[in-house]
Amino acid sequence: MNFTGYDTEGFYDELFDAQGKPRPGADLLVERINSLPDSELQRRQQAAEKALLNLGITFNVYSDEDQTEKIFPFDIVPRIIQAQEWQQLEIGLKQRIRALNLFIDDVYHDQKILKDGVVPMDLVLSAEGFRKPCVGLNPPCGVWCHVTGTDLVRGGDGEYYVLEDNLRCPSGVSYVLENRQIMKRTFPLVFDACSIQPVTDYPIRLLDMLQEMAPSGVRSPVCVVWTPGIYNSAYFEHSFLAQQMGVQLVEGSDLVVHRGEVMMRTTKGLERVDVIYRRIDDDFIDPKVFRADSMLGVPGLMEAYSKGRVALANAPGSGVADDKAVYAYVPEIINYYLQEDPLINNVPTYACWREDERKYVLENLDKLVVKAVNESGGYGMLIGPHASAAEREEFRRRIIAKPRIYIAQPTLALSRVPVLMGNHFEGRHVDLRPYILCGRDNIYVMPGGLTRVALKKGSLVVNSSQGGGSKDTWVINSTDGPSPESPLQEQRQDQEQNQDQEDAPC
């Protein structure tokens, strides 16, 4: 098994440069794979898939009738990121989260940024994620977006861009952790030889962050993970995170508001809950405040929350900042609150509610990707170059009817990675979703994150619901670059400490 004959076909490849040489840090891995006997890699791939199935690391598919669980397809060749490159991304992501958190807080309080006309007021107040009942609320430590999964892509120019900010229960981190486990079993020697930054402490950091949010005066806070239940597509992850943190996994029916406190029903009676990591949309958390028909929610929860009796992560209402219309303004948002230029750029975005940009979009539908601002998971999307004339016509009608809800972006030549296909490798497009925890005093960015692969040849859609798979992501301290003892590294640590202090939102 080897990479002979693997063709990057002019795309930016994450593992090989344009000359077909392994990128810095990837040599050892490529060497190892090339040295494996025939069919050994396939055997390990199959062993990995079997392990995932037996472990029940699956997601639920809503539309399937009989078989409702599938393993998230997993490709055994990891995606490599050099540590120096990662540092830049990490700093850029922290910057973005700080700004978005300040933005949400502002939107629900003084609305300065709206009054100053930096982001159009009507656009924000009509955003799908804006929650009027959250106006004036003060979440603990001023943190709104406790957990974010930011989608990054790399274009043909080799630059990273932010594609989306996911502030509403982003999922996938459990796959990162499980993928890493499987890879350690599969390539122990490579792990030994390379210095790969660990991700396994994520659940510890998550719990630390959650405990920081506990109401003041609570000595040993009781944290729980709140799942909509076993039929939710991300149920595996909810239970995995609860297990890894050693906290209870609760459903709405386990919780009750009793004398102003949130309690859970136990075999010994009611027990108080201090922090809820909720993996359920705003709409469903409290039928008294949001959707009255919610069967999953806890009546009275928002009242307890607004009185500071319980903390919720992420804070209700934080979804206003991951509206795709608001996304178009994130560079301005960063500039407004931090007086800095964004370190990671947005993908150039045309807002269909601006007349000139709409005109451009309608004239160039065959070149653009059009997205509905309130959809996610790869739904409600037109990929112009791959769409039929009829589909484009349909989107033209929709855009003209409701320009407020559409944005368009150029079709990026997303970077690719080699994927094992039968007995050879083929290039497939990828994105990257690092997970970011925003705590009381600092922001943590998981090194690497979830690499999602569009397994269909030529496809740009990486979502698991639409034929996507995943890979382990290795942030490697490359031997080609500066050694860990180099001044650059020390300098960076100083920087980070300073930055951590600046990060403190309290």
Place this chain on the structure above:
Amino acid sequence: MLSRVANSIYWLNRYIERAENVARFISANYNMTLDLPEDASDQWQPLINTTGDHELFKELYGETTRDNAIRFLIFDRRNTNSIYSCVRAARENARSIREYISSEMWEQLNTFYLMINAASEETVMDLPHQFSTEVMNASHAFIGITDATMNHGEGWHFGRLGRMLERADKTTRLLDVKYFILLPSVDYVGSPYDNILWGALLRSASAFEMYRKQYGRIAPRNIAHFLLLDRNFPRAVHYSLATAMKSLNEISGGQSDSYSNKAQQALGRLLAEFQYTSLEEIFDFGLHEYLDVTQTRINQVGEEIYQVFFRVKLEN
């Protein structure tokens, strides 16, 4: 612990135990029919009766043939007590408390389910014994893994409580059905088949070897005594209830000679009955009647457990 979680781990264990019992019934019955003359091999109806689902079976299949019976008991998704349905329900329960049980338990149960799901009907029909053995082994492995990887705390006791109540119930049913099928069949008394049939009853409860060590000769009364009142045989009703009581006491945190809730009261009374009764009294009362009352009382214990632990009311 959360009431919902306690409820799930309790039922998860009941379902696994139920699947194991069905597998054991099938295996023992199958072996027995191979030994009997062809015209006397209609032993599948009593087996269906043991599970208590004879009406559903009649509706779905009508005629009792070996194939129908095995299909109904192993694969039929319409039968909530088939092995398939039990293991599936056990897994669904486990899935909802995956973070609570150990990963090893989950993995074992998930593999168990995948095995049942992948089993092809043709192969199993050919070799039901082998399949039943796999199911029993999987169940034993699950119990062993549970014991070895999970804290023996509240959750573990809820699991054992469920398993033991299920086991006590199944052993009474087995004895009830078989005893009355076997006893009047005078044709066989004294014939070689007599021993075969009684032996099969013991084997259905995995009790053959242990019984022989204790009593030697196959005698119906001794068998009833062994399966009902033995203190050491792990599938005997007395043993099962005593073990269930230990777990319930641990859960309730009370003294073992009194009670602090209605579940403890109900189970304590039932256990005392088994501790202080004798086989003579049981037969005077009527074995069938006695088993019937016992099953009802086991159900009542289950209902009290539900009321006390799983349905938490707001204290106002």
